[in-house]
Amino acid sequence: MQTVLVINSKGGSGKTTIASNLASLFAASHLKTVLMDYDPQGSSLHWNKVREQSDFPPIRLIDASHAKIGVTRTFQLNIPGDIERVVIDAPAGMCKKMLSEMVAKADVIVVPVVPSSIDIHASSMFIYELKLIINASRRNNTAIGIVANRVRRDEALYQPLRHFLDELRIPFITTFTDSDHYIRAVELGMGIHEMSPQAVRLELSQWIPLVRWLATHRVVSAQTPDMPLSLDVATVP
Ligand SMILES: Nc1ncnc2c1ncn2[C@@H]1O[C@H](COP(=O)(O)OP(=O)(O)OP(=O)(O)O)[C@@H](O)[C@H]1O
Ligand SMILES: [Mg+2]
Secondary structure, three states, X not given: OEEEEEOOOOOOOOXXXXXXXXXXXXXXXXXXXXXXXXXXXXXXXXXXXXXXXXXXXXXXXXXXXXXXXXXXXXXXXXXXXXXXXXXXXXXXXXXHHHHHHHHHHOOEEEEEEOOOHHHHHHHHHHHHHHHHHHHHOOOOOOEEEEEEEEEOOOHHHHHHHHHHHHHHOOOEEEEEEOOHHHHHHHHHOOOHHHOOOOOOHHHHHHHHHHXXXXXXXXXXXXXXXXXXXXXXXXXXX
């Protein structure tokens, strides 16, 4: 099993968009997938409800946003034994206890950052805090990767963030363009790789570095199949 945490304390950075696309990418690759929604706004929950009305491969949703009455937290968040991938959609501005709970579950952490100086500044502070929590935890080798999201033109804006990440030895994985296809996909309960490949060639090509990076951080066990190669091939324009 691999657990991918998609997180940034800054609101609107693309956590739900990336988490839902990642979950559907796994599910479309025949991997049994859980999407865990820690956000009380329930955006992933809503996305999956729409998805359930379609023929797209199913994803199990776990609502982790609030404690369920009458069951322990461990029971509430229990991942069935047959699950191969877990994607966690984090809320903006969470408390330290919740942050630690999510980090403790993660094998790998993806931080989307939008190219505005306000977002980059806030994200840099958050990444530093995240690094401190990881270093203080038992699983202090959890990898963090950054995804530049909603990029329109000027990647130079990310230069200060790149310097900061270099200092912390955190990789910049890929850039996702600002595209209406992402907005449409969320509305329809699908991922962009479930759309017509011709329509989303650029978007698909930008996922390849992330898919490869996640594969290199896979927890190897007999129950953790590789992501099928067909996924990589399917996403090459
Ligand atoms: N690459 C993209 N291209 C175009 N629109 C995008 C992209 N990524 C996200 N968006 C849009 O930006 C808005 C915020 O995205 P999203 O809800 O995924 O962010 P979030 O980090 O989950 O927000 P919150 O902190 O409120 O949970 C949404 O309207 C979404 O459709
Ligand atoms: Mg969200």
